[in-house]
Amino acid sequence: MAYNRPWKSFAEQLELLKSRGMLVTDEVAALRYLERIGxxxxxxxxxxxxxxxLEQDPATKVLRTARTDQFEADTxxxxxxxxxxxxKKLRLLVMDALERIEIALRVDIAYLxxxxxxxxxxxxxQLHPSFAGKVNKRTGMTTFEAWRDKYTGLLQRSKEDFVKHYRAQHGPDLPLWVAVEVWDxxxxxxxLAMMKVADQQHIAAKYGVSDWKVFQSWVRSLSYLRNLTAHHSRLWNRNVTDQPGLPNQGAVAWCDDFIGKADLIAKPFVLLAIARHMVKVVCPRTEWHMRMQHHLQKFPPQHSRRKLSIADMGAPAGWESWWIGEIQAGK
Structure with missing residues (x-):
C-alpha cells in the first residue's frame, strides 16, 4: 500500500491530538516538545x-483487541x-550498568x-567444536567464521591509537587481552556462547549462576538490552523478543519471582534484575541498584483514566524485598 499521510506542521500535529481527545494544558510547552522530540x-x-x-475479524470471526485513534478520558x-x-533516565541508568558488565566480561574471557x-x-x-562449527544454511558460514568477520569489521572501524600501535609494533593480529577492547x-x-562448556561454567560460577546455559542467555539478553538503549528505543514496557532463561527454583533466590510467569519474562524488568545481579558482582559496593530502585519508585503518575505503573514493566509484586539484598557470587 502506498503511504498517503500528508506532512503536518507542529501546530497541526497538536490539533490532531486534541481532536482525538488529548488534553493540552500548556500549548507552548507542548509545541516545544513536538519540535524537540518529534x-x-x-x-x-x-x-x-x-x-x-473488541472487534471481530471479518475473515476468521475471532474477537481481537483493536486500537482506536481516540484517547482515554482525561489523558x-x-x-x-x-x-x-x-x-530516558531509565535508559541512562541501564547503560551505566551495562558498561561495567561488558568490560568485566571482556576481562573474564580474555583472562581465561x-x-x-x-x-x-x-x-x-580453543572453542567448543559444535557451538563454533555450527553452519548457517543461509550464508554457508560457521558461527565462528561469522563472529571472526564481525570482529574484523570492528577492528577495521576502530580509531583507537592502541590498535595502530600494536599492529605497527607486533603485526596484524592483536593478542586476546588487547582485542577485547574493540569488541561490542x-x-x-x-x-561466550562458542566457548567450551567448562569455560562457560567457570565464568557463570563467578556470577553465582550454576547453569551455564542460563548464564549464556542472560548475557545474550543483556546484549539485546544494550542495543535498545544505544538506539534510544522505548524500554520501560517493551515486549522483550530475546528473553532470558531462568535457573531452577531456589538456585538464585530472586529468580523465583519470575519462574513460570511468561508475562513477566516478556517484559524488561527481569532484564533490569539480571543487570542488578551482575553489576553487584562486578562492583560489590555499588549503589547502582539503589539509584535504580529510587527511579522506579518515582514512576510518573498520570491524569489519564488509564493508569500505568511499573507492573506494566513486568515488576513482580514485592520486588522491593529482594532488590537491595546481597548476591551470592562465586570466586
Whole structure:
C-alpha cells in the first residue's frame, strides 16, 4: 500500500491530538516538545493511553483487541512527556550498568582463554567444536567464521591509537587481552556462547549462576538490552523478543519471582534484575541498584483514566524485598 499521510506542521500535529481527545494544558510547552522530540517518538509513549475495543475479524470471526485513534478520558499531553522522560533516565541508568558488565566480561574471557592461547579468539580449536562449527544454511558460514568477520569489521572501524600501535609494533593480529577492547557487547555475547562448556561454567560460577546455559542467555539478553538503549528505543514496557532463561527454583533466590510467569519474562524488568545481579558482582559496593530502585519508585503518575505503573514493566509484586539484598557470587 502506498503511504498517503500528508506532512503536518507542529501546530497541526497538536490539533490532531486534541481532536482525538488529548488534553493540552500548556500549548507552548507542548509545541516545544513536538519540535524537540518529534511526534513519532512520542507516539510510543501515548500509545498506552489509546482507547482499545473488541472487534471481530471479518475473515476468521475471532474477537481481537483493536486500537482506536481516540484517547482515554482525561489523558493529558504531559502524561506522555513524563513517561518519555522517565524512560530516558531509565535508559541512562541501564547503560551505566551495562558498561561495567561488558568490560568485566571482556576481562573474564580474555583472562581465561588468554592463559591457554594468546590468540584464542582467532583459533576455533580453543572453542567448543559444535557451538563454533555450527553452519548457517543461509550464508554457508560457521558461527565462528561469522563472529571472526564481525570482529574484523570492528577492528577495521576502530580509531583507537592502541590498535595502530600494536599492529605497527607486533603485526596484524592483536593478542586476546588487547582485542577485547574493540569488541561490542554482541561480540562478547557471541564468543561466550562458542566457548567450551567448562569455560562457560567457570565464568557463570563467578556470577553465582550454576547453569551455564542460563548464564549464556542472560548475557545474550543483556546484549539485546544494550542495543535498545544505544538506539534510544522505548524500554520501560517493551515486549522483550530475546528473553532470558531462568535457573531452577531456589538456585538464585530472586529468580523465583519470575519462574513460570511468561508475562513477566516478556517484559524488561527481569532484564533490569539480571543487570542488578551482575553489576553487584562486578562492583560489590555499588549503589547502582539503589539509584535504580529510587527511579522506579518515582514512576510518573498520570491524569489519564488509564493508569500505568511499573507492573506494566513486568515488576513482580514485592520486588522491593529482594532488590537491595546481597548476591551470592562465586570466586
Amino acid at each position: 511526534y513519532y517518538r512520542l507516539t510510543a509513549y501515548w500509545y498506552s493511553f489509546r482507547v482499545f475495543k 493529558q499531553f504531559v502524561d506522555a512527556v513524563e513517561l518519555y522522560l522517565f524512560d 582463554l588468554g592463559q591457554r592461547n594468546t590468540f584464542a579468539h582467532l583459533d576455533a580449536k 557487547f554482541g561480540a562478547v555475547s557471541q564468543l
